[in-house]
Amino acid sequence: MLTHDERRDYIRMDVDCDLTYKLADSPTVKTGRCTTLSGAGVSFIADQAYAPGLAMEISITPKNNITPPMTAYIEVVRSTKHDDNHYEIAAAIKSIKAT
Template identity: 30%
Template sequence: MSISDKSYHEKRDFIRMKIDAPLEATLTGDMGTYSGACTELSGGGMQVLLDTALVEGSEWEVNITSEHGHSPQLRAIVKIVRVEEKTDAGYPTGFQITEVIN
């Protein structure tokens, strides 16, 4: 099956991976730090669950670590592209990765 045979919602540049990793998000400019969980990760973005609804369009630095001490960790600058209504687990939030930090 070629990509043109797939339905529209599956036409992505990167495959999404389901994960469960702790996330720390710091607002660019040191305006605050929030913790949550990264639930999906791809080469272009991620979905996270946060306790606080953040502002769409704002930029953040995120750090994803492994609870098992695995390396490498992921540090990146992201832009918030979507904030969904709160669920029991938190606010599902879509981040677009704009830069990976070494």
């Protein structure tokens, strides 16, 4: 059995792959960079901040063909500004879209 020191329900994995995202009520799709992923949440780099509680749809495209792409519905938890004028968006995964 794997053990971990975090007090989370799911282990958070560092990832580095492409991600697309859009607001739940918008057809406009933007591109970002997925940085962490767990069974309950995701974080990614975006070009602007988003308010907590905002509903979005994301699609994660892994770098290899072993792991299939994933589309999920998320709720923004927080936005943190980085020095390079990008934002780290932390979000809770609300559901996975069936393929």
